[in-house]
Amino acid sequence: MTDAHSTAPFFPHRHLLGIEGLSAPDIAGLLNLSDRYVEQNRQIDKKNAVLRGRTQINLFFEASTRTQSSFELAGKRLGADVMNMSVSSSSMKKGETLIDTAVTLNAMRPDLLIVRHADSGAVDLLARKVSCSVINAGDGSHEHPTQALLDALTIRRRLGRIEGLTVAICGDILHSRVARSNILLLSTLGARVRLIAPPTLLPRGVERFGCEIFTDMREGLKGCDIVMMLRLQLERMTGGSYVPSQREYFHYYGLDYEKLACAKPGALVMHPGPMNRGVEIDSAVADDVVRSLIQEQVEMGVAVRMAVLDALSRNLPNEAEASAGKASR
Amino acid sequence: MSRTAYLNARLLDPASGLDVKGDLLVADGLIADLGPNLFPDGVPDGVETVDCNGKLLCPGLVDMRVFTGEPGSEYRETLATASQSAAAGGVTSFLVMPNSDPVIDNVALVDFILRRARDTAIVNVYPTAALTVGLEGRQMTEIGLMKEAGALAFTDGNHAVRNALVMRRAMAYSRLFDALIIQHAEEPDLAAGGAMNESELASRLGLPGISAIAEVIMIERDLRLVELTGARYHVAQVSCAASVELIRQAKARGLKVTCGVSAPHLALNENDIGTYRTFLKLSPPLRHEDDRLALIEGLKDGTIDVIVSGHDPQDPETKRRPFAEAAFGAVGLETLLPVSLRLHHNGQVPLARLIGAMSFVPADLAGLKTGRLAAGLPADLVLVDIDKPWLLDAAKLRSRSKNSPFDETRLEGRILRTIVAGRTVFTLDPGA
Numbered sequence: 128m129t130d131a132h133s134t135a136p137f138f139p140h141r142h143l144l145g146i147e148g149l150s151a152p153d154i155a156g157l158l159n160l161s162d163r164y165v166e167q168n169r170q171i172d173k174k175n176a177v178l179r180g181r182t183q184i185n186l187f188f189e190a191s192t193r194t195q196s197s198f199e200l201a202g203k204r205l206g207a208d209v210m211n212m213s214v215s216s217s218s219m220k221k222g223e224t225l226i227d228t229a230v231t232l233n234a235m236r237p238d239l240l241i242v243r244h245a246d247s248g249a250v251d252l253l254a255r256k257v258s259c260s261v262i263n264a265g266d267g268s269h270e271h272p273t274q275a276l277l278d279a280l281t282i283r284r285r286l287g288r289i290e291g292l293t294v295a296i297c298g299d300i301l302h303s304r305v306a307r308s309n310i311l312l313l314s315t316l317g318a319r320v321r322l323i324a325p326p327t328l329l330p331r332g333v334e335r336f337g338c339e340i341f342t343d344m345r346e347g348l349k350g351c352d353i354v355m356m357l358r359l360q361l362e363r364m365t366g367g368s369y370v371p372s373q374r375e376y377f378h379y380y381g382l383d384y385e386k387l388a389c390a391k392p393g394a395l396v397m398h399p400g401p402m403n404r405g406v407e408i409d410s411a412v413a414d415d416v417v418r419s420l421i422q423e424q425v426e427m428g429v430a431v432r433m434a435v436l437d438a439l440s441r442n443l444p445n446e447a448e449a450s451a452g453k454a455s456r
Numbered sequence: 457m458s459r460t461a462y463l464n465a466r467l468l469d470p471a472s473g474l475d476v477k478g479d480l481l482v483a484d485g486l487i488a489d490l491g492p493n494l495f496p497d498g499v500p501d502g503v504e505t506v507d508c509n510g511k512l513l514c515p516g517l518v519d520m521r522v523f524t525g526e527p528g529s530e531y532r533e534t535l536a537t538a539s540q541s542a543a544a545g546g547v548t549s550f551l552v553m554p555n556s557d558p559v560i561d562n563v564a565l566v567d568f569i570l571r572r573a574r575d576t577a578i579v580n581v582y583p584t585a586a587l588t589v590g591l592e593g594r595q596m597t598e599i600g601l602m603k604e605a606g607a608l609a610f611t612d613g614n615h616a617v618r619n620a621l622v623m624r625r626a627m628a629y630s631r632l633f634d635a636l637i638i639q640h641a642e643e644p645d646l647a648a649g650g651a652m653n654e655s656e657l658a659s660r661l662g663l664p665g666i667s668a669i670a671e672v673i674m675i676e677r678d679l680r681l682v683e684l685t686g687a688r689y690h691v692a693q694v695s696c697a698a699s700v701e702l703i704r705q706a707k708a709r710g711l712k713v714t715c716g717v718s719a720p721h722l723a724l725n726e727n728d729i730g731t732y733r734t735f736l737k738l739s740p741p742l743r744h745e746d747d748r749l750a751l752i753e754g755l756k757d758g759t760i761d762v763i764v765s766g767h768d769p770q771d772p773e774t775k776r777r778p779f780a781e782a783a784f785g786a787v788g789l790e791t792l793l794p795v796s797l798r799l800h801h802n803g804q805v806p807l808a809r810l811i812g813a814m815s816f817v818p819a820d821l822a823g824l825k826t827g828r829l830a831a832g833l834p835a836d837l838v839l840v841d842i843d844k845p846w847l848l849d850a851a852k853l854r855s856r857s858k859n860s861p862f863d864e865t866r867l868e869g870r871i872l873r874t875i876v877a878g879r880t881v882f883t884l885d886p887g888a
Contacts, residue, residue: 147660226776246778247662248732267780269662304662331665332656 138438145270146311164430178207181238188244201432233257260439275308277431290317297323298357323347348389383409465508469829470812482835485878515815516548516836521764528557533769539577541855543882545790546838546871549580555613561586566605611638627687646670668696691715695740697750704759718766719795734782765792769857797869839873
């Protein structure tokens, strides 16, 4: 790598636990590197050897299809040995063995640990117990940093910039880690962020997040460049109903062409997936090849995760340092 | 007849307003006499002497809210280990909550606590009893019989009595015995699933919140019932500004209402949770800084009557978990006084008011003859170096559980000696 010899670290963090704490240059650096991996992924030979000899463990305490496969593919394309571990929450008494699991895995000397967990802060807790680099693949309602990075990459490649854009994030803000990471990232890069949701799906104190808040979707979409839809997290709808019915939710907050017309002409549509078609997004909008970036988001996901793995691996101890360290002792 | 003279002490008795340099004589477990220059002709022969070196000698502390694990979860805490922890914290009497396994909800179990405490504890331990059978909130317990057996108050401990009708009847019935009812004021439906104060911070951390309104609504409901029934009602722990204001107004209206606050809630706010520190997961939760300041104001003006430790031992397995799944609670007997003393050192609350809120006020509420420096009362005393700085090492706590939110925290004020009925039950190791 050309920048391997510069004195300042390319990405001065041991883990990627969230967007919080990342600077604009940190983020821009990751996006630039991601652009190179997008090109690599479009070649016939998609592999390099950046992670050769490294072990990557994908530890998923919560079911995931796209994020887990995206990380798996990313690791394999960089030459890492990738192991998938899915620990379903039913097979373990929740959380009880989280630290045990971390300590056990740590003893196998992985270099990179990708973790998803249903509890906010669980990845942070785990990161304190291991000696490898940890990437948060989603913790509870807290953060999902690689999703925000891939969203930013998608926008930047399509519109050429993030700064100055108006982005509306719509739907279940309350439970969404994607929303939290995106708010942080987009604000850091200078976009104006709007949040659109019914009052029951807005978290307490959200007015202090530095976003404009709307409960009227048509009003909120006015002048937006990007409409980012969130999945209505049906599995989290316990403990009182947040919305009366899916039908009523779609009527007021589902994205269809009629509501999309309130946004800037040509405004683009995003969704982190998996979609509830007909609940938060109309199928025709989701599948619109011109307006919808949803497929592109998935492609960017692999590139962004390769960039993150690459960036973190540069801070891992390497063979040269290890042998130099031995020699000096 | 055994006699001990405590010489050269700063005698502080918040109940009488006494604050003088002087001596105190203990005879056969009771305070015999006290005052400045008590022995003008020298200490008589046969009297043991303790030189207090000008340090503070005040009534032993009375803690109205302590959880242990006995019976049922002795691995967390027994009455014996809790009492050792209490002694190290200058607490000479405490009320133990009924949340054990089995629940203290009948006469035999009240008696069990009394007997176990008598046989194993080194400070005075008093049982409270459940207000409803099995803490289930459905049927009131035998309040009269258990009060006769020695239960000092009736409470579902860390459970709120959810059903308003059950509470109404328990309150009305409790008047027959002038029994004290203690409520954990938290509307269970509003608080369900919550892990910390509902706030901007909780939203940023992605943690489910417990709104202050859950506490306020429960207190408001209960105050209406107190008005209706005339019961003696005590809110175990208030945590927010709105609750303080409610109690203030209720007292102004003449209701027999009192409330407590925990020492951690006077010293910490939600921001101290930082990055998911589960040892700061408390019930009620730590709130906003404005709430903390309102609690201090309430303590100062007498709206808040007592300071409690809220001592709740939890083993590491239930604490070293993701925040939302971790257990609530913190140990606090040993830090009750030094943490509370922060308010004295900051000039926020006068020393006598602080000590009073941990001695004669809770003693009077619970109907205990202690908490005062007065001739004829049991010699329950604590000798404190109120200015001594020290660093808390949670591993050295005497409690069987070490879940203190103040680990590695600098504290000011150290217990030198604790005396229960004339007997010294704790002295600070000079090397500590």
